[in-house]
Amino acid sequence: MIIVKDLSHTYQPDSPRPCRALHNVSFTVENGEYIGIVGRSGSGKTTLVQHINRLLRPTSGAVLVDGQDINAPGFPVKEVRRKIGLVFQYPEHQLFEETVFEDVAFGPRNLGYSGSELPGLVSEALSLVGLSFDRYHSRSPFSLSGGEKRRVAIAGILAMKPRVLILDEPTAGLDPQGREAILHRLERLRVEQGLTILMVSHYLEELLPRVDRLLIIKEGSLLLSGTPRDIIKQSRELHGVGMEVPQFVALLQRLEEKGHPVRTDALSVRETVEELMKVMKGKGKGGAI
Amino acid sequence: MITFQDVFFSYPIGKQERLPALRGLSGEIRKGEFLAVLGPNGSGKSTFAKLLNALLVPESGEVHVFGWDTRDSSHLWDIRQAVGMVFQNPENQLVASTIEEDVAFGPENLGLPPKEIQARVEEALRKTGLSGQRRTDIHALSGGEKQLVAIAGVLAMLPSFIIFDEATTMLDSENRAIVLDAVRKLREDHGIGVVLITHRMEEAVLADRILVIGNGEILLQGSPLEVFSLGAKVRSLGLDLPPMLQLAELLRKEGVSLSGTPLTVSEMEGALQL
Numbered sequence A: 001m002i003i004v005k006d007l008s009h010t011y012q013p014d015s016p017r018p019c020r021a022l023h024n025v026s027f028t029v030e031n032g033e034y035i036g037i038v039g040r041s042g043s044g045k046t047t048l049v050q051h052i053n054r055l056l057r058p059t060s061g062a063v064l065v066d067g068q069d070i071n072a073p074g075f076p077v078k079e080v081r082r083k084i085g086l087v088f089q090y091p092e093h094q095l096f097e098e099t100v101f102e103d104v105a106f107g108p109r110n111l112g113y114s115g116s117e118l119p120g121l122v123s124e125a126l127s128l129v130g131l132s133f134d135r136y137h138s139r140s141p142f143s144l145s146g147g148e149k150r151r152v153a154i155a156g157i158l159a160m161k162p163r164v165l166i167l168d169e170p171t172a173g174l175d176p177q178g179r180e181a182i183l184h185r186l187e188r189l190r191v192e193q194g195l196t197i198l199m200v201s202h203y204l205e206e207l208l209p210r211v212d213r214l215l216i217i218k219e220g221s222l223l224l225s226g227t228p229r230d231i232i233k234q235s236r237e238l239h240g241v242g243m244e245v246p247q248f249v250a251l252l253q254r255l256e257e258k259g260h261p262v263r264t265d266a267l268s269v270r271e272t273v274e275e276l277m278k279v280m281k282g283k284g285k286g287g288a289i
Numbered sequence B: 001m002i003t004f005q006d007v008f009f010s011y012p013i014g015k016q017e018r019l020p021a022l023r024g025l026s027g028e029i030r031k032g033e034f035l036a037v038l039g040p041n042g043s044g045k046s047t048f049a050k051l052l053n054a055l056l057v058p059e060s061g062e063v064h065v066f067g068w069d070t071r072d073s074s075h076l077w078d079i080r081q082a083v084g085m086v087f088q089n090p091e092n093q094l095v096a097s098t099i100e101e102d103v104a105f106g107p108e109n110l111g112l113p114p115k116e117i118q119a120r121v122e123e124a125l126r127k128t129g130l131s132g133q134r135r136t137d138i139h140a141l142s143g144g145e146k147q148l149v150a151i152a153g154v155l156a157m158l159p160s161f162i163i164f165d166e167a168t169t170m171l172d173s174e175n176r177a178i179v180l181d182a183v184r185k186l187r188e189d190h191g192i193g194v195v196l197i198t199h200r201m202e203e204a205v206l207a208d209r210i211l212v213i214g215n216g217e218i219l220l221q222g223s224p225l226e227v228f229s230l231g232a233k234v235r236s237l238g239l240d241l242p243p244m245l246q247l248a249e250l251l252r253k254e255g256v257s258l259s260g261t262p263l264t265v266s267e268m269e270g271a272l273q274l
């Protein structure tokens, strides 16, 4: 379990222009939960998640992992990194080895996996992100395309087999099929291995059908937290943090405005179909059904 | 106008090997046109973009920008000025220490008079909603804010063409809409041509024309309607259908008869005839 308690962070506190990026954020994440984090550009999402694996230290407040304060003096940072993997917003910030193999192997090697275990781990991680081991293992990570870099960065974290996976806008740069496939595999890891996932995204349609809870960050504070079903109904709040609802919700909202008896809290295209079928049946427009 | 003829390009990897990235691309991009370029990861989109403004030159074949051959280095400056690019990773193009200085960097390099530079910077900051943050340190920006500054920097150059290489992927939806709107205005007011490289099909439907690249080749091109009408074929090229068309597809499976190929929410609303 992760407890974030009254977390505040100020960048460059001693400079003439300190930036208060987070104020008094508190929430809890249960083991095995899938949490989505949304909010405007610059609202503090990256700052928040970087505290959870101790890339940043709180200005005040605390982060507890399994009951322990990870910022307590003498607390081993390695312990945090073993449990909690974070995929950076920019993959370039995470890639530094000469080959893809070495890059993906870096984390596990550091955690003490032996040389003979590494090829298996690397190959498994690369296949999770849809990259062929044979084609990519000897490539330089710097000479990859944007989406290929993103995949290697994700693989590098998966290879450490963390119990908590934090992904900071992981789908930026992924092609549509890669995006779906990788998100699907993460969900499977969650079911099979009890992985806890925190994912930052600007695309609600990616989060709605999969997460247990959404956290909305506004100007460094936690504005709202709730199930996707609760949150998607709050169009006004979403609008206030620069978020558009997915197109399928926008469609349902327009139909509702026209007076049709539709629910507007669909979480996926599939649920939208169900909702539309109800309306059409009501109108005797169900076609073959 | 940009024309490209039989363009081949490969990257050296390892000691002797080369990785073919583009294999015989031909076509043209007209002024004022809005072209979306789609294709799976590693298909060659960014490579193609870099060939359009002479960051790379073809191994064989030719690229001409307003008649200038990109291999002719005496026109390098004219070409870079005519074809602006927002990189996939904005960190590669942020050079100055504050937002304002960074946006001014391009126009300053064009050797414009100070008044004109100032006017252009103001306009670019206003268009991207960055006016209030002009003195912010570049290093203190969030991921999305960096993308926005990189976009502002290119807008301030007023090039004849702008290439957005997945340049809005980390923006919130409001900022994405602001940028797309700024792009629309640039086309209307200045006749600027836009090349939008994207993995988001709902953005691609806004274009005049779509170019689909796969494995270094042009696999398909046409209007969004022509391209997405192909349905399953589009998926087989590693793409997806825009969300409203996915919805239409599922509804048809349920036996609903829908007219046309709805690509946007409004079109879907029309097609439903409720």
Ligand SMILES: Nc1ncnc2c1ncn2[C@@H]1O[C@H](COP(=O)(O)OP(=O)(O)OP(=O)(O)O)[C@@H](O)[C@H]1O
Pocket: A011, A012, A019, A020, A021, A039, A040, A041, A042, A043, A044, A045, A046, A047, A048, A089, B139, B140, B141, B142, B143, B144, B145, B170
């Ligand atoms: N290293 C830094 N030094 C100073 N200020 C910073 C630093 N990093 C971020 N900030 C500021 O802190 C605020 C929050 O930034 P953060 O990166 O957490 O936002 P974000 O929600 O992740 O945004 P995005 O969606 O654009 O990635 C922003 O105003 C940003 O300018």
Ligand SMILES: Nc1ncnc2c1ncn2[C@@H]1O[C@H](COP(=O)(O)OP(=O)(O)OP(=O)(O)O)[C@@H](O)[C@H]1O
Pocket: A142, A143, A144, A145, A146, A147, A148, A173, A175, B011, B012, B013, B019, B020, B021, B039, B040, B041, B042, B043, B044, B045, B046, B047, B048, B088
């Ligand atoms: N500097 C480089 N050196 C060697 N190979 C490269 C280099 N840059 C790209 N490549 C390779 O060339 C191919 C095309 O890359 P490119 O960046 O053009 O793809 P892309 O379509 O932009 O992909 P993405 O959607 O992931 O951004 C890929 O297989 C990539 O690995």
Ligand SMILES: [Mg+2]
Pocket: A045, A046, A047, A089, A168, B142, B143, B144
């Ligand atoms: Mg961020």
Ligand SMILES: [Mg+2]
Pocket: A145, A146, A147, B045, B046, B047, B088, B165
């Ligand atoms: Mg690219």
